[in-house]
Amino acid sequence: MHNLRFHALLVSGSLSPKTVKLPSEKVSDYFGQNVFTADTMQKFLSREVYQEIKSAIESGQQINRKIAEHVANAMMAWAISKGATHYTHWFQPLTGATAEKHNTFFELNAEGHAIENFSGSALAQQEPDASSFPSGGIRNTFEARGYTAWDPSSPAFIIEGRAGKTLCIPTIFVSYTGETLDYKAPLLKTINVLDEAAVPVCQYFDKGITRVHATLGIEQEYFLIDSAIYSARPDLEITGRTLFGHAPAKGQQLGDHYFGSIHSRVSSFMSELEIEAHKLGIPLKMRHNEVAPSQFECVPVFEEVNLAVDHNQLLMDLMGKIASRHHFKVLLHEKPYAGINGSGKHNNWSICSNTGKNLLSPGNTPKTNLMFLTFFINTIRAFYEHADLLRASIASAGNDHRLGAHEAPPAIMSLFLGGQLTAALDEIEKKVGKEKLSPEEKSEVKINIGRIPEILLDNTDRNRTSPFAFTGNKFEFRAVGSSANCSAAMSTLNLIVANQLKAFRKDVDGLIAKGRKKDDAILHVLRRYIVESKNIRFEGNGYSEDWIKEAKKRGFNNFRTTPEALDMMVSKKAKKLFSDNHIFSERELEARHEILLETYTKKIQIESRVMGDLSINHIVPTAIKYQKILVENVEGMKDIGLKPADYKCQLEIIRKISEHIAVIKEKTDEMTEARKQANKLKGVREKAFAYSEKIKPFFDTIRYHVDKLELIVDDELWPVPKYREMLSIK
Numbered sequence: 157m158h159n160l161r162f163h164a165l166l167v168s169g170s171l172s173p174k175t176v177k178l179p180s181e182k183v184s185d186y187f188g189q190n191v192f193t194a195d196t197m198q199k200f201l202s203r204e205v206y207q208e209i210k211s212a213i214e215s216g217q218q219i220n221r222k223i224a225e226h227v228a229n230a231m232m233a234w235a236i237s238k239g240a241t242h243y244t245h246w247f248q249p250l251t252g253a254t255a256e257k258h259n260t261f262f263e264l265n266a267e268g269h270a271i272e273n274f275s276g277s278a279l280a281q282q283e284p285d286a287s288s289f290p291s292g293g294i295r296n297t298f299e300a301r302g303y304t305a306w307d308p309s310s311p312a313f314i315i316e317g318r319a320g321k322t323l324c325i326p327t328i329f330v331s332y333t334g335e336t337l338d339y340k341a342p343l344l345k346t347i348n349v350l351d352e353a354a355v356p357v358c359q360y361f362d363k364g365i366t367r368v369h370a371t372l373g374i375e376q377e378y379f380l381i382d383s384a385i386y387s388a389r390p391d392l393e394i395t396g397r398t399l400f401g402h403a404p405a406k407g408q409q410l411g412d413h414y415f416g417s418i419h420s421r422v423s424s425f426m427s428e429l430e431i432e433a434h435k436l437g438i439p440l441k442m443r444h445n446e447v448a449p450s451q452f453e454c455v456p457v458f459e460e461v462n463l464a465v466d467h468n469q470l471l472m473d474l475m476g477k478i479a480s481r482h483h484f485k486v487l488l489h490e491k492p493y494a495g496i497n498g499s500g501k502h503n504n505w506s507i508c509s510n511t512g513k514n515l516l517s518p519g520n521t522p523k524t525n526l527m528f529l530t531f532f533i534n535t536i537r538a539f540y541e542h543a544d545l546l547r548a549s550i551a552s553a554g555n556d557h558r559l560g561a562h563e564a565p566p567a568i569m570s571l572f573l574g575g576q577l578t579a580a581l582d583e584i585e586k587k588v589g590k591e592k593l594s595p596e597e598k599s600e601v602k603i604n605i606g607r608i609p610e611i612l613l614d615n616t617d618r619n620r621t622s623p624f625a626f627t628g629n630k631f632e633f634r635a636v637g638s639s640a641n642c643s644a645a646m647s648t649l650n651l652i653v654a655n656q657l658k659a660f661r662k663d664v665d666g667l668i669a670k671g672r673k674k675d676d677a678i679l680h681v682l683r684r685y686i687v688e689s690k691n692i693r694f695e696g697n698g699y700s701e702d703w704i705k706e707a708k709k710r711g712f713n714n715f716r717t718t719p720e721a722l723d724m725m726v727s728k729k730a731k732k733l734f735s736d737n738h739i740f741s742e743r744e745l746e747a748r749h750e751i752l753l754e755t756y757t758k759k760i761q762i763e764s765r766v767m768g769d770l771s772i773n774h775i776v777p778t779a780i781k782y783q784k785i786l787v788e789n790v791e792g793m794k795d796i797g798l799k800p801a802d803y804k805c806q807l808e809i810i811r812k813i814s815e816h817i818a819v820i821k822e823k824t825d826e827m828t829e830a831r832k833q834a835n836k837l838k839g840v841r842e843k844a845f846a847y848s849e850k851i852k853p854f855f856d857t858i859r860y861h862v863d864k865l866e867l868i869v870d871d872e873l874w875p876v877p878k879y880r881e882m883l884s885i886k
Contacts, residue, residue: 161877164384169886171382173420174482176427179435188437190238192231192312200230213308214367216348224306225276231312232261232274235323240314243274245282245304246324248339249289250751252641254469255329257284258322279325280306290754292747294335301332307340310466313436317477326466335744339643343462345739346650350507353654354531357661358509360674361527367510370650372464373630375455376471377446377499377638379487380422380885385877386485391766392882395759396489396554396639399767399855400775402863403495404880407449414447419885422452425482429454432474438467447563448496449883458504461650465642468501472639488639491557493879494859498558499638505649506630507531517629525605526678530660533581533682533689535631536571538656539624540689542648542733543569544713544724546624546633549648551721551752553759555637560716562699565623565635567721568707568714570694572622578695584679585686621698651739660685718756719844725749753844760847764831767858771824774875775862776817782869783813809868816861816868823861827854 179186198206205226212219219227235243244256261272282304289302310326329338336342347370354368386392391399408414418426426443433440439457446453456467472488479486491498507515516535518528539546547569550559559567573581584605619625623635636645660681667677691710696703707714715721724730726749734740740748786806793803800807834846866874 160388161875161881162872164382164388164877165881167384168382168881171421171483171886173424174428176424176431178427179431183434186431187434187439190314190316190435191437192234193437194311196234197227197230200234201226209308216309216351219280219306219308221276221280223276224280227308228274228276228279231279231323231325232272235312235314235321236261236272238314238321240321240323242320243278243323243325245284245306245327247284247304247327247329248469248641248643249329249337250292250339250748251290252639252755254473255284255289256322256324257282282327284329289329289337290751291331291335291337292750292754294331294333294337294743294747302329302337303332304329307344307462309344309460310463311437313470316432316435335741335747339641339647340462340465342739343465343643343647343650346647346654346737347462349737349739350650350654350657353657353661354507354515357530357534357657358515358527360530360664360678361523362509362511362513364511365509365513368515369508370461370646371458371506371508371514371630372461372642372646373456373458373504374464374468374642375453375502375504376468377451377453377501378475379448379451379492379499380425380479380484381450381487381882382885383480383483383485385882388877389882390876391763391770392487392492394766395763396487397492397557397763398494398879398882399763400770400859400862400866400876401494401879401882402866404878404883406880407883408447408496411447413445413449413451416445418443418445418452421482421484421885425479425484426452426454428481429475429478432478433471436467436470436474438471438474440471446497446499448493450885451497451499458506461505461646465646468642490552490554490637490639491561493883495879496883497563498561500555500558500564500634501636501638501640501642503633503636503642503645504627504630505633505646507653514629516626516631522605526675529584529605529682530678531657532626533685534656534660535653536573536692537660537685537689538652539569539571540692541656542652542729543692544715544721544727545652545730545733546645546648547635547713547715548721548724548730549645550633550636550640551715551718552637552640553718553756553763554639555635556716556718558637559635565621566698566703566714567716568698568704568712569623569635569692570698570703570707570712571692572619572625572695573693574619574626575695577626578693581686585683619695619698622694623698647739651733651737655733655737717848719753719841719848722749722752722756722844723841725752750840753840757840757844757847760852761831763855764827764847764851767855768824768828770876771820771858771862775865776820778873778875779813779817779865779869782873783810785870786810786813813865813868816865819861820858820865823854823858827851827858830854 205223208223209219209227242258242260244258246254246256249255261274263271263273265271284302284304304327307326307328312323312325315322315324328341330341331337350370351368355365358365358368389398430440440454441457442455444453459467475486490500509515515531518525558564625632633645633649636642663681664677667680668674694703704714726746731742731745734745735742786809790803790806830850834843834850837843837846866878
């Protein structure tokens with residue numbers, strides 16, 4: 157296998173940057189050209205039909221079949237004019253990836269003549285096989301029926317491939333009996349719940365606000381590796397991460413990669429990625445080198461949360477396709493390499509109104525700032541109340557390697573505001589402590605509220621160790637994994653804030669009914685929330701041992717593994733939250749819990765099997781081969797009459813190799829037996845915990861001894877590319 161390694165290095169070293177031609181000098185000339193945008197709709201639809209569909213999308217109402225027929229005809233005409241021959245319902249099943257089943261526009265009419273056709277019913281609904289996707293027991297193999305249903309709030313788009321072009325229609329995915337089987341449907345539900353909860357609160361301050369929506373900007377981190385080298389690493393190819401590999405002499409310790417000059421081959425990849433993303437309406441704005449070698453990041457402009465998630469899913473797929481054209485593989489695993497930073501998605505979340513107001517951005521008057529404080533403090537209160545549920549929403553086998561690794565937020569949920577905003581909340585807490593305020597105290601409160609824009613202007617510090625930080629006009633949820641579908645985390649965040657806003661309105665209206673003036677009632681309730689949620693705020697170093705101890709004193713959970721974090725999904729509190737707001741029934745929630753546990757188990761199982769195969773079939777034989785060379789060397793030295801002192805070094809290496817081989821063989825056998833025992837367990841939860849607690853601990857021990865062998869065995873014999881080779885782009 158070492159021959160494959162050196163061939164891969166030879167190929168990697170011979171590559172040159174691909175020439176990328178811009179479609180135009182201005183992005184605005186081609187941005188969204190492959191999207192069925194509102195402007196495009198107006199060109200292909202009558203004014204009346206366009207207004208009806210626009211109104212239905214804005215109000216969230218169902219589009220009737222007659223309108224759907226007009227839209228289908230327009231979509232087909234547009235798609236065919238762009239060269240598309242097929243269409244597909246594009247959906248996001250619980251695999252974490254996207255799914256599509258292509259149908260051709262071609263049909264035979266009653267006379268047997270070939271025609272192009274796309275009906276309103278085909279646009280509105282399709283019927284993929286639901287039994288072959290994860291369902292948590294909701295669907296059985298003999299109950300295959302499931303439905304995809306058109307989501308008109310996310311525009312259709314055309315994917316260009318080497319074999320042709322396909323019209324993609326974003327959809328939700330549900331079972332025959334109506335249960336949700338995807339990530340999109342729950343997200344859409346929480347968007348509506350947030351809107352319904354937030355609008356009445358907004359109208360305390362501005363009667364002109366009639367719609368509220370969440371916005372999201374997703375910063376996407378990723379690694380690139382040469383395709384040839386990737387193919388020579390079975391662990392990377394199968395599991396997405398390196399199960400072995402000794403740290404290189406030079407990793408990220410000098411900090412010279414971060415924001416450094418972008419390698420010419422990488423720059424070519426990034427340029428083509430941006431071109432294709434812009435064609436699809438994905439508003440990529442920024443690109444740069446990240447901290448770790450061969451790690452990068454791309455950042456889009458903020459969009460409505462549903463579209464932002466769709467675009468991120470599409471972007472990940474696009475990255476993989478374009479990378480192959482540049483002889484790269486994109487690594488989206490949260491921790492592809494040990495000892496250097498992993499990758500995440502920083503989810504920058506805010507709330508906006510139909511009037512264009514960012515509700516998490518202060519204004520210039522006490523009134524507008526009271527509105528800001530209302531949404532700001534309610535979000536803090538929601539995070540405090542449901543921090544464990546948010547931790548569950550980002551739990552995965554990959555993210556377990558990243559959270560708490562002193563490179564990303566810790567597994568303990570906390571919130572960072574910055575010293576000045578913390579002081580502002582402390583002031584409100586002190587001043588609004590009485591049942592009634594004197595005129596002087598009211599004026600003082602208003603003055604302090606009026607200073608908030610000034611405070612935020614200077615409040616530019618950012619705590620990168622905080623999972624959830626306020627960064628000026630948005631909250632940044634930094635703990636989401638790089639390969640994740642952001643819907644899970646954003647659905648949870650939308651829901652908990654919506655639920656909190658409902659409680660806030662009830663509390664405020666209760667005080668108003670008792671004779672309190674509106675502003676007094678709002679301030680009184682906000683002060684109580686500040687006090688109640690104070691413990692979740694932490695301004696220090698989340699990596700420190702002191703914080704772990706302090707968090708324990710405050711009663712916070714430190715879920716280090718996915719199985720224990722996922723249990724929070726099915727707590728009584730979580731079930732009530734999701735069912736009361738009509739997002740999930742208990743059955744749907746338990747099904748998702750089961751799916752996530754099964755996914756975790758399967759990933760650890762695959763890693764264990766790959767580790768066993770590489771250890772016994774590749775690493776150990778290589779070490780024995782080198783050991784044999786050393787033994788023959790010692791025997792030769794004996795034959796020519798040299799003394800033991802002359803080959804003491806060789807004997808020591810032979811002994812060390814034997815010791816490492818013995819441990820690798822012993823622990824691999826024990827791991828295999830533990831896996832067999834875990835597989836006998838019936839319960840999904842029990843099996844997941846067994847893999848986490850009984851099998852995964854073997855990984856570090858086996859890896860340690862393999863990595864030690866890497867330092868001993870002749871470099872020319874070592875079977876797989878080393879870190880110094882994988883992390884270097886030639």
